[in-house]
Amino acid sequence: xxxxxxxxxxxxxxxxxxxxxxxxxxxxxxxxxxxxxxxxxxxxxxxxxxxxxxxxxxxxxxxxxxxxxxxxxxxxxxxxxxxxxxxxxxxxxxxxxxxxxxxxxxxxxxxxxxxxxxxxxxxxxxxxxxxxxxxxxxxxxxxxxxxxxxxxxxxxxxxxxxxxxxxxxxxxxxxxxxxxxxxxxxxxxxxxxxxxxxxxxxxxxxxxxxxxxxxxxxxxxxxxxxxxxxxxxxxxxxxxxxxxxxxxxxxxxxxxxxxxxxxxxxxxxxxxxxxxxxxxxxxxxxxxxxxxxxxxxxxxxxxxxxxxxxxxxxxxxxxxxxxxxxxxxxxxxxxxxxxxxxxxxxxxxxxxxxxxxxxxxxxxxxxxxxxxxxxxxxxxxxxxxxxxxxxxxxxxxxxxxxxxxxxxxxxxxxxxxxxxxxxxxxxxxxxxxxxxxxxxxxxxxxxxxxxxxxxxxxxxxxxxxxxxxxxxxxxxxxxxxxxxxxxxxxxxxxxxxxxxxxxxxxxxxxxxxxxxxxxxxxxxxxx
Amino acid sequence: xxxxxxxxxxxxxxxxxxxxxxxxxxxxxxxxxxxxxxxxxxxxxxxxxxxxxxxxxxxxxxxxxxxxxxxxxxxxxxxxxxxxxxxxxxxxxxxxxxxxxxxxxxxxxxxxxxxxxxxxxxxxxxxxxxxxxxxxxxxxxxxxxxxxxxxxxxxxxxxxxxxxxxxxxxxxxxxxxxxxxxxxxxxxxxxxxxxxxxxxxxxxxxxxxxxxxxxxxxxxxxxxxxxx
Numbered sequence: 001x002x003x004x005x006x007x008x009x010x011x012x013x014x015x016x017x018x019x020x021x022x023x024x025x026x027x028x029x030x031x032x033x034x035x036x037x038x039x040x041x042x043x044x045x046x047x048x049x050x051x052x053x054x055x056x057x058x059x060x061x062x063x064x065x066x067x068x069x070x071x072x073x074x075x076x077x078x079x080x081x082x083x084x085x086x087x088x089x090x091x092x093x094x095x096x097x098x099x100x101x102x103x104x105x106x107x108x109x110x111x112x113x114x115x116x117x118x119x120x121x122x123x124x125x126x127x128x129x130x131x132x133x134x135x136x137x138x139x140x141x142x143x144x145x146x147x148x149x150x151x152x153x154x155x156x157x158x159x160x161x162x163x164x165x166x167x168x169x170x171x172x173x174x175x176x177x178x179x180x181x182x183x184x185x186x187x188x189x190x191x192x193x194x195x196x197x198x199x200x201x202x203x204x205x206x207x208x209x210x211x212x213x214x215x216x217x218x219x220x221x222x223x224x225x226x227x228x229x230x231x232x233x234x235x236x237x238x239x240x241x242x243x244x245x246x247x248x249x250x251x252x253x254x255x256x257x258x259x260x261x262x263x264x265x266x267x268x269x270x271x272x273x274x275x276x277x278x279x280x281x282x283x284x285x286x287x288x289x290x291x292x293x294x295x296x297x298x299x300x301x302x303x304x305x306x307x308x309x310x311x312x313x314x315x316x317x318x319x320x321x322x323x324x325x326x327x328x329x330x331x332x333x334x335x336x337x338x339x340x341x342x343x344x345x346x347x348x349x350x351x352x353x354x355x356x357x358x359x360x361x362x363x364x365x366x367x368x369x370x371x372x373x374x375x376x377x378x379x380x381x382x383x384x385x386x387x388x389x390x391x392x393x394x395x396x397x398x399x400x401x402x403x404x405x406x407x408x409x410x411x412x413x414x415x416x417x418x419x420x421x422x423x424x425x426x427x428x429x430x431x432x433x434x435x436x437x438x439x440x441x442x443x444x445x446x447x448x449x450x451x452x453x454x455x456x457x458x459x460x461x462x463x464x465x466x467x468x469x470x471x472x473x474x475x476x477x478x479x480x481x482x483x484x485x486x487x488x489x490x491x492x493x494x495x496x497x498x499x500x501x502x503x504x505x506x507x508x509x510x511x512x513x514x515x516x517x518x519x520x521x522x523x524x525x526x527x
Numbered sequence: 528x529x530x531x532x533x534x535x536x537x538x539x540x541x542x543x544x545x546x547x548x549x550x551x552x553x554x555x556x557x558x559x560x561x562x563x564x565x566x567x568x569x570x571x572x573x574x575x576x577x578x579x580x581x582x583x584x585x586x587x588x589x590x591x592x593x594x595x596x597x598x599x600x601x602x603x604x605x606x607x608x609x610x611x612x613x614x615x616x617x618x619x620x621x622x623x624x625x626x627x628x629x630x631x632x633x634x635x636x637x638x639x640x641x642x643x644x645x646x647x648x649x650x651x652x653x654x655x656x657x658x659x660x661x662x663x664x665x666x667x668x669x670x671x672x673x674x675x676x677x678x679x680x681x682x683x684x685x686x687x688x689x690x691x692x693x694x695x696x697x698x699x700x701x702x703x704x705x706x707x708x709x710x711x712x713x714x715x716x717x718x719x720x721x722x723x724x725x726x727x728x729x730x731x732x733x734x735x736x737x738x739x740x741x742x743x744x745x746x747x748x749x750x751x752x753x754x755x
Contacts, residue, residue, distance in 0.1 A: 015617065015620075016617075016620050016625070017620075017625055017626055017627050018621075018626040018627045018628060020627050020628070021626075021627040036661055036662075049627070051662050051664075052627050053627050054662055055653045055658055055662050056625055056627055056653075058657065058658060058662075059625075059653055059654065059657075060625070065659055073659055073661050088613075088616060089609045089610075089612040089613040089616060090609060092612050092616075093605070093608065093609050093612060108612075108616070111616070112616070112619065112620070112623070115654075159657075162656050162657060165660075168659055168660035168661060169659045169660075170656060170657055170658070170659065172657075205654075205657075327598070388543075389543050486614065487610055487614075488600065490610045490613055490614065491600045491601070491602070491606065491610060492600060494606060494609060494610065494613075495600060495601060
């Protein structure tokens with residue numbers, strides 16, 4: 001774990017759970033597996049406070065615990081899950097756009113509380129809608145089917161149930177077959193059975209399935225890339241292919257299962273109004289595209305197509321890196337980069353010839369990129385003494401390494417954004433407190449007024465005037481500036497996080513999958 | 528010795544300069560005699576500040592000098608909705624019980640505590656099932672409240688009183704009383720003696736300096752002489 005990742009994670013935690021939790025998490029991140037007492041000693045917090053932090057973390061699935069060989073209980077924080085907290089708003093938005101407002105509420109509750117039973121979810125949502133005083137009260141009967149839909153689409157999964165306790169440590173079941181099974185609704189059962197099922201329903205806790213959300217966001221990225229390259233119809237076709245294959249393919253698989261034209265054409269006709277002829281044209285266009293992640297597997301079934309996910313993510317990451325190069329070093333340097341990308345290892349002389357830029361300028365640009373580690377150099381010595389005269393210097397671009405480098409940069413950027421926001425908040429803490437007080441007073445005043453009184457409108461106006469006079473012009477300006485700064489920081493954070501997501505996916509796929517390694521090993525054994 | 532016989536001066540480096548891409552007659556870049564520009568580049572930072580409308584004067588600057596123009600951030604309805612969700616979520620988190628606050632010292636009550644509004648956190652109960660027993664909040668040990676068996680005691684007390692009354696009637700002689708008084712005085716005397724004992728152990732009383740240890744410097748001198 002790098003220091004910038006640690007800094008980012010601890011700032012995410014201190015934003016969500018307070019500064020003390022941030023400090024405790026810093027120790028956890030720096031030390032790895034840590035015991036309770038060590039944590040308390042290193043973070044200089046009281047044991048009781050550290051305990052409070054730890055069970056908050058465990059409740060939000062950020063920390064797991066294990067008995068070490070020496071018998072002490074050790075806690076470990078998962079950076080991957082901490083990073084997911086940046087994506088929470090996106091998860092909530094995804095749920096809203098796919099399944100409507102109720103799903104949005106469900107996912108929001110789960111994001112907010114970490115894990116919840118279905119009963120608690122229903123209770124919280126009804127409480128929330130009641131408090132808001134909206135007319136669109138959501139009933140339990142409405143929530144249940146949408147919840148089941150979310151679970152069957154695997155956006156929500158079960159929290160592993162506790163099987164027993166050993167030595168003061170709860171043991172979690174490792175069953176995977178019923179991760180997405182919802183116990184039947186209590187009301188539909190006969191009353192004798194009801195009590196039993198209600199009990200089990202309460203015991204089952206639900207959490208967000210981060211991987212499924214990642215897969216959905218990944219699919220969105222691939223589809224929008226095609227929208228930019230071809231048009232919106234191509235985007236929709238890709239979305240349909242990915243949607244169909246989602247349920248069929250194993251999440252650990254690298255490429256989707258093949259989908260035949262016979263299957264695809266009725267769906268596209270129904271949803272997009274595209275006839276079969278046009279669809280075949282689109283498919284051939286997609287296959288021939290330089291993005292080449294759509295593969296034609298076979299001619300059977302009027303053509304079977306699949307999407308190569310690692311290639312798609314790598315291409316996406318590459319195009320992001322290219323645009324970074326273009327912005328950072330200019331278009332001439334971008335030409336050099338592109339030449340290196342296409343031709344692999346090249347000598348300096350060859351680069352100068354290929355890019356058609358004056359040798360001196362090309363050299364300068366190339367060296368600048370080498371200096372900032374966007375281009376790597378390999379020494380190929382003719383003799384064993386590595387004398388520069390008799391050594392070839394080959395320049396090349398390694399996308400995987402670059403993705404890792406930029407990932408690191410993204411962590412740093414996000415960490416800085418978090419620090420900045422924290423600082424802005426702390427600087428104008430007093431102002432914000434005053435503002436919230438004024439708002440509370442305003443609410444009280446308007447509530448206290450009797451709407452049936454004859455001079456209601458006049459009194460209301462007076463109240464508003466009074467409230468307005470509470471804050472000075474300078475303060476108002478400051479508040480406005482602050483909210484603008486906040487939204488700008490959030491916007492920057494979102495954009496960085498999008499890049500980070502693509503880079504992380506690219507790195508995720510560049511590591512050979514377990515299944516692949518196993519199958520390769522098997523193949524070797526067979527040979 | 529290794530460099531002997533390669534001519535004097537002229538070539539400062541041991542390798543062919545052509546390798547670095549300089550032609551035969553080309554002039555080499557001049558040696559830098561100036562320190563590099565200070566970091567961060569202040570004029571660049573100022574430009575960014577004006578653009579972002581931030582007041583960064585009070586914080587340490589980590590900004591790198593930019594060589595290119597900054598692009599404006601993307602905006603769309605979707606993004607603004609997500610940002611609104613984000614800010615809402617953040618505020619909710621801060622006001623919730625998940626915001627870990629320090630345990631307040633219960634022994635020290637401050638006057639200002641009374642008037643501190645602060646964040647009023649909603650409380651939440653952790654699910655103890657998924658926690659190791661180490662983290663479970665300690666149960667307060669309830670002291671067993673044993674009710675005294677009053678009726679029995681009352682009976683006993685009555686009995687005892689009666690016994691004592693009888694006892695008084697039997698030993699109603701003056702001699703006995705006198706003896707008792709003498710005994711009591713003896714006890715008091717003994718106690719006084721004890722106090723004197725205690726005083727004697729006092730440091731000030733026993734400490735006596737006869738002055739023997741004073742002025743022993745001569746001995747030291749002798750010792751030092753013996754070293755020679």
